[in-house]
Amino acid sequence: LYDQIQRIADDRSGPETLHIAGRPIVEGTLAALGPADMARMGPLVLLVIAVVLLLVLKQLRRTIITMSVVVASTIWSFGLMSALGVPMYSVSIMIPVMLIAIGVAYAVHLYNQIDHYAGETPGAGRRDIAENAISVISSPALFAALTTVAGFVSLVTSQVYPVKYFGLFTAFGVFVAFLLTMLLVPAGIMAFGNGAVKKAAGARADRAERIPEHGLGARFAEALKARPRLVYLAVAALVAVSGFGISRVWINTSFLANFDSESAIVKTDAFVNEHFGGTSSLNVILEAGEPDAFKDPEVLRLVDRMQTGALELENVGDAISLTTYLRRLHRSMNAADPSFDVIPDSSDLVAQYLLLYEMSGDPDNLWKVVDADFKSANVTIQMKSDDTRTIQRVIDYVDAQAADFARLGITVRYAGSGYKSLVFSDLILQGQMSSLGLSVIIVFILVSFMFRSLLLGAISTIPVLISIAVNFGVMGLLNVPLTTSTALISSIAVGIGVDYAIHLITHYREALRVLGDEERAARFSMSHTGRAVLLNAAIVISGFMVMVFSVFPPNRQVGFLVSLNMLTAFVATVTIMFLVLRSLSPRLVKELQK
Secondary structure: OHHHHHHHHHOOOOOOOOOOOOHHHHHHHHHHHHHHHHHHHHHHHHHHHHHHHHHHHOOHHHHHHHHHHHHHHHHHHHHHHHHOOOOOOHHHHHHHHHHHHHHOHHHHHHHHHHHHHHHHOOOOOHHHHHHHHHHHHHHHHHHHHHHHHHHHHHHHHOOOHHHHHHHHHHHHHHHHHHHHHHHHHHHHHHHHOOOOOOOOOOOOOOHHHOOOOOOHHHHHHHHHHHOHHHHHHHHHHHHHHHHHHHOOOOEOOOOHHHOOOOOHHHHHHHHHHHHOOOOEEEEEEEEEOOOOHHHOHHHHHHHHHHHHHHHOOOOEEEEEOHHHHHHHHHHHOOOOOHHHOOOOOOHHHHHHHHHHHHOOOOHHHHHHOEOOOOOEEEEEEEEOOOOHHHHHHHHHHHHHHHHHHHHOOEEEEEEOHHHHHHHHHHHHHHHHHHHHHHHHHHHHHHHHHHHOOHHHHHHHHHHHHHHHHHHHHHHHHOOOOEOOOHHHHHHHHHHHHHHHHHHHHHHHHHHHHHHOOHHHHHHHHHHHHHHHHHHHHHHHHHHHHHHHHOOOHHHHHHHHHHHHHHHHHHHHHHHHHHHHHHHOHHHHHHHHHO
């Protein structure tokens, strides 16, 4: 419809400027821009990740294998969507970025182990290297993949279908990326060898002796142990500030918030809101139990009072109801005297006016504000903003009049584009809370099962809980609302952020078992796995930061916030979680000896 109107306008020249606005136009423009944005963002994130991988992995062959994994997982996900007839939603355009940024993590850990083993075992053949990588990494990588899948699958608790589909198909893509990585990376080693790898000079056979004593990771582990109070105080201060920010988080389902302030659609909407009643509407539906209830002057005066009060609210531009017609009729039938711009006192006079209007040349307008039996009435309130706070303000005002209507046997309900936005915001909040709680519980269960320890399961949730607090705290402090897009972040962050904890705990516990020395186990795990976790976080953050180039402001916010979540989860993993883990090492040693 928009295209047809625009073509008609383009065919006619004149001094007038044509503005086309309204909710259908906004939604249609959003649907048109979505695929175009995805077509631009997909290649960009591929390029960025490929460059970062080449710098990290230092081999073109490894980069190609890893990139083929994430490209295949993305194609498979959209192929499954197409096969099942699931449409593209605005939130779906983030799926490629998610899969490409997340899917490379498993290869990074595999190659890190491959290089470590090849460096420590100079004479190892291709098969030995591949088997070692699989035996060491497969278990933590599997559970890292499962926790990430759990984070996305938890979104199915949302009642918003675009969010459900986003979670399901991204979860599918993540698991495909894990499976393909575990197949193609070892296959690449078997087929092409490991390439040029620096051999560790004087590599020793005794594994207990092969500990990086003076690396950056080892020094970092020692510095942490020397200043634990500083770490705990810093985390406490961060959580306290985040708590203040959380109290300021608000929900917004405005469709216009998806566009830049300088975009044509926003400017057109602003023009209409400035000169007319508003482009967003709220329908207040009043229902009585008896016919002709809305011919009663007492009822009509109450409706008129509610309507007049609503017009005084911020961002309310206009309102129309049955009382609008009656007041105008009453005034017109009395020589346009302003003193008659009120509801008539007599129900008979009201009935006469309505009969007169029904007999006029255009009576259909009347049935937009009342039904034929005069049992139901529709008050349409036009607003100059479609943000949730404006709509909620109007509903709160009308709700305050509900008791007065109830005394007259009239119930109040709502409809309209504005009300749908408000209901949508409630669904987002409910879905956010349920999916977030579910993802944390699933992650805790999976990690506890993996390590056969409830204690380690609890420790692994420390980084994700901190990252959740920081995420919502930053949103509140920066006035970033909770939207369809940003509502996804925390559940996703739980699944991805716990990966760092899984890998670090796995290698620390294994080093503790082999070495029997907590100091050396800490230095080894931080030097070996800490490096892989750092590279993992850097690549994921690089991928998500590409989203800051999206045409949609909420997607730019998602890119920034997910990157912040990954950074927070990484820092929390290698600091406070690692300190807690080390403090419980005597208990871990006893568990390992059982």
